[in-house]
C-alpha cells in the first residue's frame with residue numbers, strides 16, 4: 090500500500106488522515122509530522138498511526154502531503170531539504186496549501202522532483218470531499234493517478250490546470266464554510282420564529298442533506314430544483330424576494346472574488 094506522510098496535523102491534515110483511515114488505508118502506512126506535541130499524540134492515539142518529525146516522516150514515504158499553513162510551507166521545505174528524498178521510491182510531494190504554486194516547491198527540491206498541487210475540502214473527513222488536482226512541471230500522468238487514488242478514497246476528484254486552482258479554492262476549498270454559515274443563519278432564524286434550537290437544527294441539517302442529495306442525483310439543475318419549490322405567490326417566493334433584496338447573488342460574487350484573490354496573494358507572498 091502507498092506509504093503516506095502527512096506534514097501538519099491540523100484541520101485538513103486530520104480530515105485526510107480520518108478519511109483515509111475510514112476508507113481502510115492501513116495505519117502502518119500512514120505517518121504524521123505535527124510540530125505541536127500534544128496534538129501529535131492526540132492524532133497518534135486517535136488513528137493508531139506513528140507521529141514523528143518531518144524528516145523521519147518523509148524518509149521512506151511514497152507520498153509526502155504538505156498540510157501546513159501557506160506561511161509555514163517554506164520552513165517545512167527546509168526540513169525536507171535535510172532528507173535524502175529517494176528517487177527509487179518514486180516519491181511525490183502533494184501540497185494542499187492554498188495559493189502556493191508548484192514552482193515554489195520545485196525550486197526547493199532536487200531537479201525534476203514531481204509535485205502535485207491539490208485543493209481539497211473538509212468533508213473528506215466523512216468521505217464526501219471534493220478535491221481539484223493540478224500537475225506541477227515534472228508530475229506525470231502516473232503521479233496524477235496516484236493522487237487520484239488517495240483523494241478518491243475520501244471523495245470526488247477533478248483535474249484542472251494549475252492556473253484555475255485559486256478559483257477552485259474560492260468555490261470548493263472554502264465552500265463548506267459558506268454552507269455552514271447558511272446553516273447557522275437558518276437555525277438562528279428558526280429559533281427566532283419560536284422553534285427550539287434542537288428542532289430548528291434537525292430541520293435545517295436534513296434540509297441541507299436532502300437538497301444536496303437532490304442536486305447530486307436528480308439530474309436537474311439548481312435553478313430547476315429551486316423553481317420546483319417556488320409556488321407562484323407562495324411562501325418561497327416571498328422569502329427569495331427578501332434574499333435577492335439583501336443582495337445574496339452579489340454577496341456571493343464578491344465573496345468568491347475575494348477568496349480567489351486572497352489565494353493568489355498567498356502564493357505571491359515573499360519567500
Ligand SMILES: NC(=O)C1=CN([C@@H]2O[C@H](COP(=O)(O)OP(=O)(O)OC[C@H]3O[C@@H](n4cnc5c(N)ncnc54)[C@H](O)[C@@H]3O)[C@@H](O)[C@H]2O)C=CC1
Nearest residue numbers: 097098099100101122123124156157158159161185186187
Ligand atoms: N481547513 C480547510 O478547510 C482547508 C485547508 N487547506 C490548506 O491546508 C493547509 C492547512 O490548513 P489547516 O489544516 O486549516 O491549518 P491548521 O493550522 O489547522 O493546521 C496546520 C498544522 O500544521 C502544523 N505545523 C505547522 N508547521 C509545522 C511544521 N514545520 N512541522 C509540522 N507541523 C507543522 C501546525 O501545528 C498545525 O497543527 C493550509 O495550507 C490551507 O491552505 C486546503 C483546503 C481546505
Ligand SMILES: O=C(O)[C@@H]1CCC=N1
Nearest residue numbers: 187258261262263264
Ligand atoms: O481558509 C483558507 O485559507 C483555507 C483554504 C481553503 C479553505 N481553508
